[in-house]
Amino acid sequence: MTNLIRSWVESANAPETNFPLNNLPYGVFSTDGGAPRCGTAIGDSILDLAALETEGVLDFGGTLGTGSWNSFMERGLAEWARLRTELTRLLSEGEPPRPGDLVALENARLHMPFTVAEYTDFYASRNHAFNVGSMFRGPENALPPNWLHIPIGYNGRASSVVVSGTPVRRPHGQLKGPNDEVPRFGPSRRFDIELEMGAVVGQASDGPLAVGEAFDNIFGFVLLNDWSARDIQGWEYQPLGPFQAKATATTISPWIVTAAALEPFRVAPPERELPLLPYLAEPGPMNYDIALEIGLTPEGGRETVISRTNFREMYYSTAQQLAHHSSSGCPMRVGDLLGSGTISGPGKASRGSLLEMSWGGREAIEIDGGTRTFIEDGDTLTLRGAALGNGFQIGFGECSGKLLPSRVLR
Amino acid sequence: MTNLIRSWVESANAPETNFPLNNLPYGVFSTDGGAPRCGTAIGDSILDLAALETEGVLDFGGTLGTGSWNSFMERGLAEWARLRTELTRLLSEGEPPRPGDLVALENARLHMPFTVAEYTDFYASRNHAFNVGSMFRGPENALPPNWLHIPIGYNGRASSVVVSGTPVRRPHGQLKGPNDEVPRFGPSRRFDIELEMGAVVGQASDGPLAVGEAFDNIFGFVLLNDWSARDIQGWEYQPLGPFQAKATATTISPWIVTAAALEPFRVAPPERELPLLPYLAEPGPMNYDIALEIGLTPEGGRETVISRTNFREMYYSTAQQLAHHSSSGCPMRVGDLLGSGTISGPGKASRGSLLEMSWGGREAIEIDGGTRTFIEDGDTLTLRGAALGNGFQIGFGECSGKLLPSRVLR
Numbered sequence: 001m002t003n004l005i006r007s008w009v010e011s012a013n014a015p016e017t018n019f020p021l022n023n024l025p026y027g028v029f030s031t032d033g034g035a036p037r038c039g040t041a042i043g044d045s046i047l048d049l050a051a052l053e054t055e056g057v058l059d060f061g062g063t064l065g066t067g068s069w070n071s072f073m074e075r076g077l078a079e080w081a082r083l084r085t086e087l088t089r090l091l092s093e094g095e096p097p098r099p100g101d102l103v104a105l106e107n108a109r110l111h112m113p114f115t116v117a118e119y120t121d122f123y124a125s126r127n128h129a130f131n132v133g134s135m136f137r138g139p140e141n142a143l144p145p146n147w148l149h150i151p152i153g154y155n156g157r158a159s160s161v162v163v164s165g166t167p168v169r170r171p172h173g174q175l176k177g178p179n180d181e182v183p184r185f186g187p188s189r190r191f192d193i194e195l196e197m198g199a200v201v202g203q204a205s206d207g208p209l210a211v212g213e214a215f216d217n218i219f220g221f222v223l224l225n226d227w228s229a230r231d232i233q234g235w236e237y238q239p240l241g242p243f244q245a246k247a248t249a250t251t252i253s254p255w256i257v258t259a260a261a262l263e264p265f266r267v268a269p270p271e272r273e274l275p276l277l278p279y280l281a282e283p284g285p286m287n288y289d290i291a292l293e294i295g296l297t298p299e300g301g302r303e304t305v306i307s308r309t310n311f312r313e314m315y316y317s318t319a320q321q322l323a324h325h326s327s328s329g330c331p332m333r334v335g336d337l338l339g340s341g342t343i344s345g346p347g348k349a350s351r352g353s354l355l356e357m358s359w360g361g362r363e364a365i366e367i368d369g370g371t372r373t374f375i376e377d378g379d380t381l382t383l384r385g386a387a388l389g390n391g392f393q394i395g396f397g398e399c400s401g402k403l404l405p406s407r408v409l410r
Numbered sequence: 411m412t413n414l415i416r417s418w419v420e421s422a423n424a425p426e427t428n429f430p431l432n433n434l435p436y437g438v439f440s441t442d443g444g445a446p447r448c449g450t451a452i453g454d455s456i457l458d459l460a461a462l463e464t465e466g467v468l469d470f471g472g473t474l475g476t477g478s479w480n481s482f483m484e485r486g487l488a489e490w491a492r493l494r495t496e497l498t499r500l501l502s503e504g505e506p507p508r509p510g511d512l513v514a515l516e517n518a519r520l521h522m523p524f525t526v527a528e529y530t531d532f533y534a535s536r537n538h539a540f541n542v543g544s545m546f547r548g549p550e551n552a553l554p555p556n557w558l559h560i561p562i563g564y565n566g567r568a569s570s571v572v573v574s575g576t577p578v579r580r581p582h583g584q585l586k587g588p589n590d591e592v593p594r595f596g597p598s599r600r601f602d603i604e605l606e607m608g609a610v611v612g613q614a615s616d617g618p619l620a621v622g623e624a625f626d627n628i629f630g631f632v633l634l635n636d637w638s639a640r641d642i643q644g645w646e647y648q649p650l651g652p653f654q655a656k657a658t659a660t661t662i663s664p665w666i667v668t669a670a671a672l673e674p675f676r677v678a679p680p681e682r683e684l685p686l687l688p689y690l691a692e693p694g695p696m697n698y699d700i701a702l703e704i705g706l707t708p709e710g711g712r713e714t715v716i717s718r719t720n721f722r723e724m725y726y727s728t729a730q731q732l733a734h735h736s737s738s739g740c741p742m743r744v745g746d747l748l749g750s751g752t753i754s755g756p757g758k759a760s761r762g763s764l765l766e767m768s769w770g771g772r773e774a775i776e777i778d779g780g781t782r783t784f785i786e787d788g789d790t791l792t793l794r795g796a797a798l799g800n801g802f803q804i805g806f807g808e809c810s811g812k813l814l815p816s817r818v819l820r
Binding site for chain 1: 527528533543546547554555556559560562563564565566567568569570579581582583584586592593594595617618639642645646647648649650651652653654655657658659684687688689734735737738739740741742743817819
């Protein structure tokens with residue numbers, strides 16, 4: 001385990017900060033209604049990378065002033081490494097070129113850190129697949145026959161991806177309970193979260209990638225909440241998969257934590273229950289040890305942490321998912337977002353969705369001042385995550401969203 | 411039925427042309443390696459709309475020089491109508507402002523007519539759903555319980571959409587036959603086409619659309635071939651739907667035939683077998699009478715037309731599909747592409763995929779000089795379509811692609 005790299009930004013040396021110098025996560029921010037620009041979080045501040053490029057301290061072809069990390073990502077792996085090296089040097093030695101280059105986090109508005117090209121969501125945590133499969137198809141058919149061979153995924157809706165803090169409106173949809181004769185159209189009553197990690201693809205490709213190549217093409221990670229209307233999903237998903245159940249919103253955290261920052265936290269995957277085909281073979285450990293939690297805060301109430309789990313639980317790594325995604329020749333693009341799939345641990349306290357925590361709505365969970373099966377109007381759901389180092393942590397910040405009541409339709 | 415509007419471009423008055431003045435389809439073309447620009451097809455020529463805007467004959471904010479129709483579409487419905495009116499006047503009266511503004515179709519290279527924001531594929535022809543359902547799940551479970559209530563759709567992969575003429579490479583994937591103990595990774599042996607229409611969304615929305623509003627937001631239509639690897643699909647698609655089976659390529663025709671041009675060809679949908687929920691109610695006929703056919707040409711051989719069907723066969727209209735797509739609050743974007751789903755008629759000669767024509771590969775179909783179950787390397791598949799008027803037709807041109815052998819993987 002590496003140790004803390006000390007910075008002259010004193011708040012970055014505190015053990016509890018999400019953003020020590022070891023992290024250097026990339027986001028897009030604005031101040032006082034100005035233009036969104038690229039920055040890196042350091043302690044309780046943001047270093048204004050667009051300003052540093054304007055001042056000539058950095059030179060990445062003007063990409064840091066574009067209000068999105070896509071153009072920078074396109075420059076390739078050597079440039080990713082060069083920026084990290086230069087920032088590490090700038091923030092460990094000396095002082096900022098100009099005092100104004102360091103902005104207080106609390107004075108900044110955070111935007112989507114990148115333009116989502118396309119969004120894919122996977123289904124790659126064994127405990128989650130077993131739990132949900134049991135509820136939808138019974139325990140004997142819980143794990144589909146292909147599950148131990150394929151990192152199952154489906155295409156999601158990129159237009160619905162929003163940054164942390166964006167309110168989410170309870171959706172309408174077609175609903176049909178098991179005892180209803182016909183479906184009806186109305187607000188979802190089983191609206192849920194999914195605790196996931198999102199991987200940001202930083203390099204385009206146009207043919208099958210080996211797992212090692214896929215690993216190299218991942219720029220970094222965000223927390224991801226794949227809001228899901230379980231009642232819409234249950235009725236619509238056969239035979240072509242989830243569609244409107246997952247199209248209302250997907251929330252991501254505002255800071256892309258780079259693969260480079262997470263390098264010391266790579267761990268081996270769980271044991272393989274069946275041999276994987278050679279095209280999914282990993283040249284090294286490609287899972288990550290990242291502690292995760294979900295907080296639920298009712299309107300005007302206090303937060304309860306309702307689950308604690310870890311990204312290392314994934315049966316398939318992000319690199320395997322990307323390799324599989326490209327296996328048909330599917331062109332991958334800079335800015336593609338890959339949701340890991342809900343991350344559930346083995347125990348009840350480590351489940352990544354309310355569907356699992358309440359076992360299909362049958363067992364309410366306790367929260368401060370009440371109980372929950374699914375999300376109620378006014379609830380705020382917050383994901384947090386961090387890789388824990390020796391006296392420091394590589395934090396992701398928060399991925400948060402409040403549920404608003406459904407629209408009144410004409 | 412309206413009659414031919416005569417043009418001074420003589421070739422546009424011939425009964426067999428795809429592009430009479432009644433059509434005015436929108437594409438993107440280039441000549442002599444120059445920059446791609448917007449044009450409209452008229453008879454055997456293209457009217458260079460970028461040039462007309464440069465000359466001041468048209469004024470649409472420079473959008474016609476952008477090499478994509480997205481910026482023009484964003485200008486909205488009134489501008490769509492104004493361009494059509496001005497072009498109809500320009501091409502029926504007088505002569506071109508400059509002779510060079512009219513380019514011979516045969517000298518032009520055609521590009522993607524718009525940037526695909528996101529791609530959604532539906533499953534909305536009753537005959538196709540029944541045929542495929544019978545093969546995948548048996549005739550007793552052919553039509554899923556939700557099918558007569560929901561225009562079933564799933565998100566596809568926008569990065570894989572290519573313009574007619576682009577070769578398609580036979581994909582690799584995980585394959586497992588019903589008698590195989592374990593899957594293997596290799597080239598697809600059951601590679602197929604799907605004859606569809608693609609609708610181009612021309613206006614953004616951010617909440618549930620009524621069917622009438624959805625209808626108005628459709629800019630136009632293209633032919634669409636949703637290439638499908640049936641063996642990959644059969645093994646991967648449960649429970650989250652098709653993924654790599656549909657990610658290799660989707661080919662579209664280069665000309666967007668506008669909804670305005672197709673207005674005289676609106677027809678009522680097939681009779682509803684069950685009542686639809688009110689949010690899917692159509693304020694008028696929203697299907698289209700468009701004759702469709704599929705040609706198969708082996709390497710070095712002659713074309714056989716292997717199917718003839720009609721877009722009017724759809725159980726759900728494009729407007730209903732878009733209304734359903736937006737029902738959860740899913741944000742829709744300019745340039746979203748909605749595949750209708752495979753269009754199969756009632757008889758064997760009107761099936762929209764080889765899967766159906768060969769009944770899962772069991773009954774080879776006859777072609778000139780041989781037989782086929784699925785596509786063989788070197789085969790070219792060509793879709794054609796036209797709405798048939800009184801002495802003229804609103805043609806779509808061709809949607810064509812040749813299958814290349816699979817890659818040799820390391």
